[in-house]
Structures are given as C-alpha cells and as structure tokens.
Amino acid sequence: MSPPPSPPSNTAPSPPSNTAPSAVETAAAVRAGTRSARQTVEQHLEAIARRESDIHAFNTVLADEARAAADAVDHKVAMGQDPGPLAGVTVALKDNMCTRGIPTTCSSKILEGWRPPYDATVVERIVRAGGIVVGKTNLDEFAMGSSTENSAFGPTRNPHDVTKVPGGSSGGSAAAVAAGFASLAIGSDTGGSIRQPAALCGVVGMKPTYGLVSRYGLIAFASSLDQIGPFAATVADAALLLEVIAGHDPLDTTSIPESGPRLVDQLSQGVDGLRVGVVQELMNGVDADVAARVNEAADALSAAGAKVDTASVPAAIYGLSAYYLIAPAEASSNLARYDGVRYGLRVPGDDITSTYMRTRAAGFGAEVKRRIMLGTYALSAGYYDAYYGQAQRVRTLIIRDFTAAYEHFDVLLSPTSPTTAFAFGAKSENPLAMYLSDVCTIPSNLAGHPAISVPFGAGDDGLPVGVQVMAPALGEPVMFRAAAALERGAPGSSSAATAAGR
Numbered sequence: 001m002s003p004p005p006s007p008p009s010n011t012a013p014s015p016p017s018n019t020a021p022s023a024v025e026t027a028a029a030v031r032a033g034t035r036s037a038r039q040t041v042e043q044h045l046e047a048i049a050r051r052e053s054d055i056h057a058f059n060t061v062l063a064d065e066a067r068a069a070a071d072a073v074d075h076k077v078a079m080g081q082d083p084g085p086l087a088g089v090t091v092a093l094k095d096n097m098c099t100r101g102i103p104t105t106c107s108s109k110i111l112e113g114w115r116p117p118y119d120a121t122v123v124e125r126i127v128r129a130g131g132i133v134v135g136k137t138n139l140d141e142f143a144m145g146s147s148t149e150n151s152a153f154g155p156t157r158n159p160h161d162v163t164k165v166p167g168g169s170s171g172g173s174a175a176a177v178a179a180g181f182a183s184l185a186i187g188s189d190t191g192g193s194i195r196q197p198a199a200l201c202g203v204v205g206m207k208p209t210y211g212l213v214s215r216y217g218l219i220a221f222a223s224s225l226d227q228i229g230p231f232a233a234t235v236a237d238a239a240l241l242l243e244v245i246a247g248h249d250p251l252d253t254t255s256i257p258e259s260g261p262r263l264v265d266q267l268s269q270g271v272d273g274l275r276v277g278v279v280q281e282l283m284n285g286v287d288a289d290v291a292a293r294v295n296e297a298a299d300a301l302s303a304a305g306a307k308v309d310t311a312s313v314p315a316a317i318y319g320l321s322a323y324y325l326i327a328p329a330e331a332s333s334n335l336a337r338y339d340g341v342r343y344g345l346r347v348p349g350d351d352i353t354s355t356y357m358r359t360r361a362a363g364f365g366a367e368v369k370r371r372i373m374l375g376t377y378a379l380s381a382g383y384y385d386a387y388y389g390q391a392q393r394v395r396t397l398i399i400r401d402f403t404a405a406y407e408h409f410d411v412l413l414s415p416t417s418p419t420t421a422f423a424f425g426a427k428s429e430n431p432l433a434m435y436l437s438d439v440c441t442i443p444s445n446l447a448g449h450p451a452i453s454v455p456f457g458a459g460d461d462g463l464p465v466g467v468q469v470m471a472p473a474l475g476e477p478v479m480f481r482a483a484a485a486l487e488r489g490a491p492g493s494s495s496a497a498t499a500a501g502r
C-alpha cells in the first residue's frame, strides 16, 4: 500500500542530510582537529544502518575500510600533517568505478565475482585528498536507464518518497547523498545520469566538460559521451569535489592537458550583469509545475542582477534521436569484451561460440541487450551512414547551435528532467517514455559541454525539481557562479527567506 500523497507545496522538501555539516565544513573541522574523521564516518554508517534497508542505495557498504581510512586521516592530523581538502569527508562511488580488490559490478550479473586489479583515477584522487569511500552505489545495469530499475540487484528507492524512483542511472549515488549516507558521491553521466537523478532526489549533480575528469577506471558505456562528476548536498560541496577530481591524467587519452579550475573561491561572486538564456526548445513538453519552477529560477537570477532572456538552440530537439543511435553504437562495441573469457561470469557451452552466447544471454539484462542490438544494427554495413553517420551530423548541428547561443549568453537555463520522480513501473514497459526523461540533459553530452542540476523548489506532488544550468566547454567557473546564485534564490533557502524578509 502506498503512503498518502504529500501536501502540494513549492518549497523544497528537506532531505535528512540538511542537518548534517556540509563537506566543506567537515573538511575544515577535521583539518583543524576540532572534529574527527572517525566520528564523521560513524554518523554516516549509523544513517546507513537506519535506512539503507528501505533505500538500497548501495551494492556494497565498506564499513571496515571506511573506519580504517578515517583513523588514518585522524592519525595524520594528530601528527601535524594535512590530510587534504576532503579530510574526513565521506564519499559514495557509483559501482562502475574500478576499486582495487573490491567488487565492481555495474549492477550486472555479467561482472559477477570480478575484482578490479586497480583503482580508477577519481578514486585515487579522492583518497589522496583525505576523502573516505563508504561504499559502491547501485545503478541501472551498465548505466543504461533513467530510474535504477534496470539494476540486476533490484531498484534503489527515492529517499523523499520510497514509492518513487530516484532517477538514474546513478540513482544509488543520488539517493546516498539525499539520505545522508555520504556527504558526497561520484556518478557518471553519458546522457544525464548524474543530473537527472540529482534533480529527482533534490541534490546537486554536475557533468563536467568532456575530458576535464579522467575516466581511467570508469567502465565504458559510450566513450564519446561518458563523463564522471560529483553529487553533493550543496553547490559549494560539488565544487570542492570537482576541484579534487578534475585535471589532466596521462592514463586517459581524452583527458584535457590542463589542471582543473578553481571554483570554491568564486561562488560568492554573484551574477551581476551575467547573461542568462532560457532555452525555449527544452521548455516544450515538460510538466507545467517543472516549467513554473524554471521560470521562477530565471526570475531569481534576474533579481540577483543577471540579464535574463529567452534563448534558442534549435537542433536540441534532435538530441534524443541522435543519442539513441550514437550511445548504443558505442555501447555495442564497448560491451563486446564481456565474453565469459576475460571477466566475471562464465556459462560454459560445448564450444567457444556457445560459451560466448550462453554467458551473454545469462549475464546481460533486457535493456543492455536492447542497446547492443540497436547499436549493432546502426553500425551494420549498408545502414552505417543512414544511422550513425546521420546522428554524427546532428551532433555537429547541436554544437553549432550552442556556439551561436553562447555568443549572446554566458549560461543557459532549462529544466533538468521534464517531470519529478515517478512511480516504480510507470515507464519500465515503455522504453521511449523512459528515454524521454533525458531530453533536456542529452544535448550537453552531445556537445561535450558542462551542465549542473540545482534543486529549486518542488512540484505539485511535493517532490524536488531540479533546474539545469549549462555553459560552454570549460565554462565551469561561470556555471558554478550561476548555480550558487540559484541555490541562494531557491524557495526555502535561508538566503531566499532573508531576501523575502521572512
């Protein structure tokens, strides 16, 4: 039986983590020796013990490892050393990031029993900065989906309403932050998999510029689109985590050969004179309550001094169609390596071909099989140019239209998701309806541009709404400034309350 619906309200529902100190505050206190990393970890482990059986954010909780890592951080502080900018801050990792000796499943049966021999670069950087990994989070199998219902290990539930999906594919990471299981989380975003679950769970989620964060040790889905990025309860916390994970890595050939941007310092700069465009094409077809919040977000930026106008990115309407050729095509190639020989599951057959077939039939779920078939078809001789080639041309048009829009605007605004969190099963029988969840987020992936989702009030159902801020390549500094201003202007925020004289 489902619980009674929450009363309609346009103020943000408060996630339990609102009372917890932010990542920025925790790191400062641990570095100063006024709070221990161990105490921080114990609080998060308690929150996990209380609610994880209802939420299922994690595939693996690393309690002992987290305690040991926290003690090592506290020891450094006691010795007068600086553990780093994430000192004692808990981080949850999407379970498609490699962790040495720790199961890494992509929420797929096909990786059963596999333990990577190395850590992903993001994991190394987080640990080196004093961050504490508390667990590996649930996802749609191989990051294909928008609800986390495609996990081979069962869905994650939305901490705001456990009858609703958390979004996906990084649903476990979004839910972990929203439920206060970790201060920060890492996700991957190929078509919206960080931003859409962030919106549905009422947290901040951000996809960096393509190439800004190393993907070494991220299990590939669609290599020309995949990016790793942060989840956090606040914009400042997301900026802190991005500063730690961004910057050149020789182990990833697509990594931009520069150090990462400085972000945290700039958040208070404000948006006076900033040119903000609301993308008209991405307002079509979204729910009225979501569209209303985006318009209020534009008003909040305008009140903070920005110059707001309507913007147009005409080719964005073809983004979804192009994505569902490019992403499956690349996935069909990337997933060819799971053959029962090199990794995880093996279902033996009479010969090598039947071993391949039995392993892949048993190991992959329905959505992954659908994508492999779509992608293989789109790449096959005689169809390649009509499908894959055409989709690549659309991608060029989208980049061209964004470039034109950014001649007039510093950042662009849109909904993150066309709806708030939906009920389990509502879209699982209809792949197209599910794919539409990413209609607003996909264009930035196709262009390689950064984009962030910031919680901004609630829908008619009382569930969180996310507003997306987009920027041109390497426009993270200006994008974070706009995001911070949105956060200050959001309904229910302490600054908004002060501004409204409440």
Ligand code: GLN
Residues within 6 Å of the ligand: 143, 144, 145, 146, 168, 169, 188, 189, 190, 191, 192, 193, 194, 221, 327, 438
């Ligand atoms: N929901 C989209 C898909 O199913 C995006 C996934 C992602 O960003 N990893 O492909």
